[in-house]
Amino acid sequence: MHPFRTFTNREGGQVLLHLGDYPVALFAFAFAVSAFLIWFTGTRLAYYGDELAERLDLTREFVGLIFLAVVTELPEIVTTVTAGQVGNPGLVLGNLFGGITLNTAILAVADIFAVRYALTSWPRKTTHALIAVMLIVLLSMLLAVTFVGDVALVLNVGLAAILLACAYPLVIALLRRYDEMESWAPVDIPGEAERQHDHHKQGNGFGAIPTRTLIMRSLAFSLVILVAGVVLAVSADMIAHKTALGSSFVGVTLLAAATSLPELSTTLAAARIGAYTMAMTNIFGSNLIMIALILPADMAYREGPILAHVDRDAQFSLVTGILVTAIYVAGLLIRRTPPLFGAGLDSWLVLIVYVASLVALYHF
Numbered sequence: 001m002h003p004f005r006t007f008t009n010r011e012g013g014q015v016l017l018h019l020g021d022y023p024v025a026l027f028a029f030a031f032a033v034s035a036f037l038i039w040f041t042g043t044r045l046a047y048y049g050d051e052l053a054e055r056l057d058l059t060r061e062f063v064g065l066i067f068l069a070v071v072t073e074l075p076e077i078v079t080t081v082t083a084g085q086v087g088n089p090g091l092v093l094g095n096l097f098g099g100i101t102l103n104t105a106i107l108a109v110a111d112i113f114a115v116r117y118a119l120t121s122w123p124r125k126t127t128h129a130l131i132a133v134m135l136i137v138l139l140s141m142l143l144a145v146t147f148v149g150d151v152a153l154v155l156n157v158g159l160a161a162i163l164l165a166c167a168y169p170l171v172i173a174l175l176r177r178y179d180e181m182e183s184w185a186p187v188d189i190p191g192e193a194e195r196q197h198d199h200h201k202q203g204n205g206f207g208a209i210p211t212r213t214l215i216m217r218s219l220a221f222s223l224v225i226l227v228a229g230v231v232l233a234v235s236a237d238m239i240a241h242k243t244a245l246g247s248s249f250v251g252v253t254l255l256a257a258a259t260s261l262p263e264l265s266t267t268l269a270a271a272r273i274g275a276y277t278m279a280m281t282n283i284f285g286s287n288l289i290m291i292a293l294i295l296p297a298d299m300a301y302r303e304g305p306i307l308a309h310v311d312r313d314a315q316f317s318l319v320t321g322i323l324v325t326a327i328y329v330a331g332l333l334i335r336r337t338p339p340l341f342g343a344g345l346d347s348w349l350v351l352i353v354y355v356a357s358l359v360a361l362y363h364f
Helices: 022-054 060-072 073-086 089-114 129-149 159-179 191-201 211-242 247-259 261-274 276-292 294-300 313-334 343-363
Strands: 006-008 013-016 152-154
Touching: 013 152, 022 211, 022 247, 022 276, 060 073, 060 129, 060 159, 060 211, 060 261, 060 276, 073 089, 073 211, 073 247, 073 261, 073 294, 089 247, 089 261, 089 276, 089 294, 089 313, 089 343, 129 159, 129 276, 129 313, 152 159, 159 276, 159 294, 211 247, 247 261, 261 276, 276 294, 276 313, 294 343, 313 343
Parallel strands: none
Antiparallel strands: 006 013
């Protein structure tokens, strides 16, 4: 019996939902509607975050790394825990690891469609490079665990999952401290005149809305993303079981793409209003949270450490995640990345790696 069809209540009785009796077209429709709601609310949250940063005297790096990254990760949080509870580790790990490469490719899309100069030439601080380097370190550690295996510690939760989750607040604290005591800064960067010519910046359009209203709307839209994430998890799981695609492939491609829609909409919106640093920290911050989400997924999964179920598809996704992040580190260090067809060369390389990874996952 399919795991989404049977639940056990507190009295030990079985409650049947019979989701498997519905056609796959219904789940595809629910998937599409949820994806649209996530896209719409994600765009608005980027504008709200930009406006709140101005009013509350917050840096856009902080808003992107904490506020937007956490909010846009709500679908991953919901889908990860839900899929873990129903015993589908392939969907969990495929969604998380595939989402890292896809999220990074979103920066390339923003570079192509919303930025005139290379996106990596805009940040005034080297904090973004440090975020990416720390992300590579954690991804490399995670990849190593998938080869040597995880050890169950408490309630079948793996030791590696706990350590990786604990690393997230430590990385945030390190980044915060580094941002305050930075010893050097790039000098070969686009000037303010280029920025204005690039976007003809007009603001986010929400200046007349009271701060309290902005906060309430942000909370309401976050709730929409949360509910839509549940529907995405259920729909993707049913699509995986009712078709020949398989849980791991659906997680790496379909579910990872849908749950990355908040990142896509917020990143594009941030780039359009000239908040380039917020766009970059949103993506890198979201990928850091992806790693931390392994712990709640492991806690929800009751059959041992969830990292023991990593397959070749998930491992391959980790490798591509490390590769695309390293490409952007190089772009941030080079600064004036050679432009090509309206975007930086680094962004085109990231897109090539992402598309090639999808082709490889499908055929091999």
